[in-house]
Amino acid sequence: MSAIAYSANTTTFSSTISSITPRYSRHQPPASIAFSNTPKQPSFKTLTLKKLQFPNTTISPRKAVVCAASSDAPGKSFHGMCYVVRDNIDTDQIIQAEYCTLIPSNPDEYEKLGSYALMGLPDSYETRFVEPGEYKTKYPIIIGGYNFGCGSSREHAPVALGAAGAPVVVAESYARIFFRNSVATGEIYPLESEVRICDECKTGDEVTIELENSLLINHTSGKEYKLKSIGDAGPVIEAGGIFAYARKSGMIPA
Amino acid sequence: MAMSSMAASSAISSPFITPKDGGVSSLSAQSSSSIKVMPKKVSKKIVSVMTPQQSERKPSTTGSVKTGMTMTEKIFSRASEKSQLIPGENVWVNIDILMTHDVCGPGSIGIFKKEFGNDAKVWDREKVVIIPDHYIFTSDERANRNVDIIRDFSHEQGIKYFYDIKDLSNFKANPDYKGVCHVALAQEGHCRPGEVLVGTDSHTCTAGAFGQFATGIGNTDAGFVLGTGKLLLKVPPTLRFVLDGEMPDYLLAKDLILQIIGEISVSGATYKAMEFVGSTVESLTMEERMTLCNMVVEAGGKNGIVPADATTFKYLEGKTSLPYEPVYSDGDARFLQEYRIDVSKLEPLVAKPHSPDNRALARECKDVKIDRVYIGSCTGGKTEDFQAAARVLLASGEKVKVPTFLVPATQKVWMDIYTLPVPGSGGKTMSQIFEAAGCDTPTSPSCGACLGGPKDTYARINEPQVCVSTTNRNFPGRMGHKDGQIYLASPYTAAASALTGFVTDPRDFLH
Known part of the structure; x- marks a missing residue:
């Protein structure tokens, strides 16, 4: 057994290994590609600083009400019935491949994508997320387990959920590309829970999510759950995606 | 050392894999800052004594870097024009190749036009590669329209590498048509060591086999890249997999990656790079390395990567005229974790329904009756995959007992099937x-039924059937029907299973 690879820190592995290796661990670091939950990322700082260089920006019409500067949208909350799913909900279950011929950037096809959202779930999910013939869901909040959105890179997945009228998912962890696409499109808030809540909530429970307080309240069961802060991704989603955010913050000309 | 590695491995279910922690994770902030200070002092000294400041020569290319970097970090470093990077940093990366296809191309183009204007031009018409491959041989009108959209865009933009198909009734009448994008990218010479390749498909990570950074992105990011040639990416920490030992002749790279995914789970590498090294990896062909890297996304990985070597350079001969510069992990590079696998002890594997990490030995599933076998896709539809299947069929001399569908990844693979002889067959081709x-x-x-697709897709699972498949995913509904059951396996195991009608260990025929 050679140890060539690590010149530094070999002494640390015994203390950190348990948090890294367990099978099916729910150890995923919060959302950490470019739009990370980590509060301060240098490159993002520079993005917002550039505001000074392009002061004359008009605000993008989409979702433009909340100011972009704040890190969490103040007072923003979501309320309604939740739809509960399990672990490893892959993109085929969120939007089946046969519907990926729909182009999300075409408005009428965008609406249609919503009508097919989560139709790929197995029949063991007795309640449909979107009723047949409907375009919108009754459940604006989705609660899942770990590794939500694994599988393909299809942006149709977060778009379908957003188009169906569900702007929030709360899961234990996300697959990387799904998280990134959620933020880049501004379609949904991919929030992470600190504990596993998909076992304790039931489809149809009335819940409220307070973004500012990173809190999920289940009114039906009377329980409250702490969520991880959405961090720097929050303003991007609030603005309506990376392009809208970049314009708003002056990174690209409006 | 022996003690500690035993203690480490006791937490792991398999005896063949030994993880060790390189300690980047929680300590990275601390350790990196303390390490960072050192080389700065040293390099300042060198600058003042030796020569005036040289802005052109980056430390990463001159070898004067004192903090070791992994090959993924080095690629990010070069592409972001920064001399030193650590995992977790967000950097603007210059993109060498952007690939898109008929499923996500139209949406990416839509975003590009909306954001940059109807008359906007792509940042570099020679760096955008557009490959129709997903929903081609179908009468689905929207699918056909999507190919029209990427064709119109390619013509309007003068895209140099657009692999068109117009005559759907006969693919051979389309000389430009290739097929599955990830295999076509390699065959057409778009994969080069040291470069950054992004694509609107999660299996873009396949190209990591060439010692480059390759990862899947969404439409919005692709729209951004089309307009700017840049993308904001986070530098991933690296998990290193050391695969040693002689590979038994009944195993294929598919077994190796199923072993690894089974070990670390479908989210075990989320946000991370997976680097594959060791004597076994060195002995693998390019196509087998592609299989290995192809499925890193099934472990959540951001990219998979294999150091370029003589095998890589040989493959690239005559495929690309562009210069490229391979990079390699430094001896003191820091890995989040290292896993060691003795390949000589592995057995043929499957991933049972409905998750790629639901690993089992093929022989443990010998009572699972199957309805069909599927050989194809970016994962298991390459020339060598069909060679492997043919080898098993030839060894048995018997007929398959269940419908066995063969979907070559590309036009070249199809040609190979009809022309290349199978060793030991007395000159018979694979097709024979x-x-x-x-x-x-x-x-x-084409991508065929790997991902279900339109209802009329060839070999799509339209009934609740059981399929042994050389593809990459087996989540519910992946190949069509929600109650279909997919056993992911190597081409050896798939062919052996076709011969018996049950999930079958290929050793039953190869020995």
Whole structure:
């Protein structure tokens, strides 16, 4: 057994290994590609600083009400019935491949994508997320387990959920590309829970999510759950995606 | 050392894999800052004594870097024009190749036009590669329209590498048509060591086999890249997999990656790079390395990567005229974790329904009755995958007992099936072996039924059937029907299973 690879820190592995290796661990670091939950990322700082260089920006019409500067949208909350799913909900279950011929950037096809959202779930999910013939869901909040959105890179997945009228998912962890696409499109808030809540909530429970307080309240069961802060991704989603955010913050000309 | 590695491995279910922690994770902030200070002092000294400041020569290219970097970090470093990077940093990366296809191309183009204007031009018409491959041989009107959209865009923009198909009734009448994008990218010379390749497909990570950074992105990011040639990416920490030992002749790279995914789970590498090294990896062909890297996304990985070597350079000969510069992990590079696998002890594997990490030995599933076998896709539809299947069929001399569907990844693979002889067959081609064994005739190259697709897709699972497949995912509904059951396996295991009608260990025929 050679140890060539690590010149530094070999002494640390015994203390950190348990948090890294367990099978099916729910150890995923919060959302950490470019739009990370980590509060301060240098490159993002520079993005917002550039505001000074392009002061004359008009605000993008989409979702433009909340100011972009704040890190969490103040007072923003979501309320309604939740739809509960399990672990490893892959993109085929969120939007089946046969519907990926729909182009999300075409408005009428965008609406249609919503009508097919989560139709790929197995029949063991007795309640449909979107009723047949409907375009919108009754459940604006989705609660899942770990590794939500694994599988393909299809942006149709977060778009379908957003188009169906569900702007929030709360899961234990996300697959990387799904998280990134959620933020880049501004379609949904991919929030992470600190504990596993998909076992304790039931489809149809009335819940409220307070973004500012990173809190999920289940009114039906009377329980409250702490969520991880959405961090720097929050303003991007609030603005309506990376392009809208970049314009708003002056990174690209409006 | 022996003690500590034993203690470490006791937390792991398999005896063949030994993880060790390189300690980047929680300590990275601390340790990196303390390490960072050192080389700065040293390099300042060198600058003042030796020569005036040289802005052109980056430390990463001159070898004067004092903090070791992994090959993924080095690629990010060069692409972001920064001399030193650590995992977790967000950097603007210059993109060498952007690939898109008929599923996500239209949406990416839509975003590009909306954001940059109807008359906008792509940042570099020679760096955008557009490959129709997903929903081609179908009468689905929207699918056909999507190919029209990427064709119109390619013509309007003067895209140099657009692999068109117009005559859907006969793919051979389309000389430009390739087929599955990830295999076509390699065959057409778009994969080069040291470069950054992004694509609107999660299996873009396949190209990591060439010692480059390759990862899947969404439409919005692709729209951004189309307009700017740049993307904001986070530098991933690296998990290193050291695969040693002689590979038994009944195993394929598919077994190796199923072993690894089974070990670390479908989210075990989320946000991370997976670097594959060791004597076994060195002995693998390019196509086998592609299989290995192809499925890193099934472990959540951001990219998979294999150091470029003589095998890589040989493959690239005559495929690309562009210069490239391979990079390698430094001896003191820091890995989040290292896993060691003794490949000589592994057995043929499957991933049972409905998750790629639901690992089992093929022989443990010998009572699982199957309805069909599927050989194809970016993962298991390459020339060598069909060679492997033909080898098993030839060894048995028997006929398949269940419908066996063959979908070559590309037009070149299709040609190979009809022209390359199978060793030991007395000069018979793969196609002759398949025909003699009673397989379905190899069909038009495309992604086919790997991801279900339109209802009329060839070999799509439209009934609740059980399928052994050389593809990459087996989540519910992946190949069509929600109650279909997919056993992911190597081409050896798939062919052996076709011969018996049950999930079968290929050693039953190869020995």
